[in-house]
Amino acid sequence: MPNILVIGFDPHTIPGFDPAPVAAAIEQGSKLFAELGLAEDLFLIDFAELDGRAQAELVEKLQSNSYDAVVVGGGIRKGPGLLELFQAVVNLVHWHQPDAAIAFNDSAGDSPDWVLKALEQKRNR
Template sequence: MPHVLLIGFAPGSIPGFEPGAVAASLDAGSERFAELGMAEDRCLLDFARPDTGTVLKCLQDKQYDCVVVGGGIRKPAEMLDLFQAVVNLVHWHQPQAAIAFNSGPTDSADWARRALEQKAVTHKVG
């Protein structure tokens, strides 16, 4: 069973978003992970005070087959510094993990599956 870490923002910390709706989307995403036979852990940051130390702790807790970096960290230009730090932490502390990016909480599992498939094909060729 592949183990996936999802890095994103805590539902109650995102300005302008209804926490219940964000939490429901995360839960729907978790259901999709289960459907695909993947175990999911979440590393959720406070939007107002994102702490890369939290990301580092999550990455050091266990080995992951794939790490998904959420769109909230990746998309807004003001998050570019955080996005770069997160990608580098994943690269340095989980070098064997595939890295995936989602378009929203509900498609994280599908992007993780694609990244794991790409990793499998690349390792067969290489």
């Protein structure tokens, strides 16, 4: 069973943001991973911990298991002022899981689709 790490923001920690739609999409994505026989591991970053503590915790997570694919969520890529965090996350994944396919999603609910595409690309390399 392929191991998948999904990295994103904990929607409940983003100030002034309604977490319900994103939380529902995360739950939908988790159900789809299970239906596809993919073992999902969530790493949700507390939005208030962007001071480097989140990066240290991510390194611990990346070192704790071997992952076939890692998804970097849209909030980390698309949020204003988050380019430095996005770059750090991608580099940490590359350095600590060099054999993992890296996937990006449009929403938490479509993560499984992008993982399947990334795993297919990995097989065909």
